[in-house]
Amino acid sequence: MSEHVIAPKSRGFLFLDSHPEGCRQLVDEMWQAVPAPVAAGGEGPVALVIGSSAGYGLAATIAGLARVGIRGIGVCFEKAPARRTGTAGWYRTAATARLARQYGRDMVFLNGDAFSDTMKEQVADLLAERFGGRLDYLIYSVAAPRRTDPDTGRLHTSVLKPIGSPHTTKTLVFDEYGAPEVKEITAAPAEGDDIEQTVAVMGGTDWERWITFLADRSLLADGFTTAALSYIGSPLTAALYRQGTIGAAKSHLEATARRLDERLGTMLGGRAVTSVNAAAVTQSSTAVPGIALYVGLLRGILGDAMVAPIGQLVELWDQLTGARPLDLDDEGRIRLDTWELDPAVQHAVAERWSTATSDTITELADLDWFGDEVRRLYGFRVPGVDYTAAVETDVPWPAPTS
Numbered sequence: 004m005s006e007h008v009i010a011p012k013s014r015g016f017l018f019l020d021s022h023p024e025g026c027r028q029l030v031d032e033m034w035q036a037v038p039a040p041v042a043a044g045g046e047g048p049v050a051l052v053i054g055s056s057a058g059y060g061l062a063a064t065i066a067g068l069a070r071v072g073i074r075g076i077g078v079c080f081e082k083a084p085a086r087r088t089g090t091a092g093w094y095r096t097a098a099t100a101r102l103a104r105q106y107g108r109d110m111v112f113l114n115g116d117a118f119s120d121t122m123k124e125q126v127a128d129l130l131a132e133r134f135g136g137r138l139d140y141l142i143y144s145v146a147a148p149r150r151t152d153p154d155t156g157r158l159h160t161s162v163l164k165p166i167g168s169p170h171t172t173k174t175l176v177f178d179e180y181g182a183p184e185v186k187e188i189t190a191a192p193a194e195g196d197d198i199e200q201t202v203a204v205m206g207g208t209d210w211e212r213w214i215t216f217l218a219d220r221s222l223l224a225d226g227f228t229t230a231a232l233s234y235i236g237s238p239l240t241a242a243l244y245r246q247g248t249i250g251a252a253k254s255h256l257e258a259t260a261r262r263l264d265e266r267l268g269t270m271l272g273g274r275a276v277t278s279v280n281a282a283a284v285t286q287s288s289t290a291v292p293g294i295a296l297y298v299g300l301l302r303g304i305l306g307d308a309m310v311a312p313i314g315q316l317v318e319l320w321d322q323l324t325g326a327r328p329l330d331l332d333d334e335g336r337i338r339l340d341t342w343e344l345d346p347a348v349q350h351a352v353a354e355r356w357s358t359a360t361s362d363t364i365t366e367l368a369d370l371d372w373f374g375d376e377v378r379r380l381y382g383f384r385v386p387g388v389d390y391t392a393a394v395e396t397d398v399p400w401p402a403p404t405s
């Protein structure tokens with residue numbers, strides 16, 4: 004037993020501790036937000052979600068469990084409680100596993116490096132032993148700063164840089180008293196092998212490696228379908244995102260999808276697509292310069308009309324399972340970002356972006372919402388949680404039920 008009162012301590016948008024009870028309630032909230040299952044009863048399809056503990060991958064896991072009745076495996080990379088609390092994803096995984104069990108879904112969570120072949124072996128063994136040797140769906144939603152290539156042993160590091168020339172952007176920071184400041188920063192362009200390294204981490208190489216690995220062991224079911232998450236985003240963030248090093252990785256991911264789609268089509272009558280999702284506040288997105296400002300302004304304009312990740316992932320599952328028709332753009336991508344990239348919305352965000360200063364930002368952007376969302380990533384600011392009460396932080400990793 005290790006009970007503590009946990010106060011939010013942060014460095015910028017990163018918090019040092021997370022709140023187990025807040026994380027549990029947020030997972031409950033996400034589950035409750037999922038509409039009733041499409042088909043009830045029977046054994047659900049077998050799914051593997053890579054990046055299952057946070058952001059879009061967590062939404063994929065919860066929407067899959069609650070809407071489609073999936074069973075299978077979630078893979079993520081989280082830190083256990085030790086001197087500090089566990090990471091939020093640790094507690095969210097414990098909460099997701101508890102709900103899965105409660106609803107009778109056999110879901111096993113593995114904590115470790117998805118880029119490694121050891122993890123691929125572990126997943127392959129579990130699929131063979133526990134899930135009838137057939138995988139129906141794979142959702143790939145990893146956001147990571149680095150990846151070791153199992154073939155070469157080389158460590159690749161991804162960077163967020165513009166390509167070609169330096170780029171100056173407005174960005175949102177909070178001073179030591181929590182007051183918002185709109186600043187300008189200039190990002191130096193990619194140099195050396197920055198692009199290649201970012202593509203090696205966030206492009207499609209590891210996704211393809213997973214599929215080849217599982218195909219070689221004959222673990223992919225007929226009609227096997229896979230989706231990887233991508234982002235396009237606004238012209239306001241394009242120099243640093245879609246036209247930058249990370250955008251090069253996303254283009255690689257999308258090209259990988261087209262190649263895999265052909266391969267899976269011939270091999271199994273299967274499919275590979277990318278799903279272009281909309282801007283959301285996650286640990287990864289807040290690391291991109293300008294994104295915090297952009298998302299705050301977007302919320303200021305759209306309010307509750309923004310579609311949260313869980314809503315987008317219900318739509319993704321509906322399209323993947325055929326509950327709704329698959330709706331692909333000209334480049335073969337599922338587009339769940341149309342409300343964000345609507346020209347009228349983008350025009351309104353651009354207007355506010357151009358006039359935003361430290362003095363006007365609280366009127367133009369919904370910073371209360373943004374501040375809450377950042378804290379909720381760590382289980383804070385969840386209505387109904389008593390943050391003055393001590394909570395058990397020593398939560399075990401969920402053991403598979405036999």
Ligand SMILES: NC(=O)c1ccc[n+]([C@@H]2O[C@H](COP(=O)([O-])OP(=O)(O)OC[C@H]3O[C@@H](n4cnc5c(N)ncnc54)[C@H](O)[C@@H]3O)[C@@H](O)[C@H]2O)c1
Binds near residue numbers: 053116
């Ligand atoms: N956040 C956005 O605004 C946004 C918008 C559209 C698309 N996307 C895409 O969604 C995907 C996920 O991003 P997110 O923002 O949800 O990220 P996130 O930081 O919220 O979650 C990342 C997940 O990856 C897992 N992970 C990281 N490194 C790992 C490793 N080595 N092995 C196993 N698991 C690992 C983490 O444990 C976590 O579950 C990315 O492809 C991203 O580009 C994000």
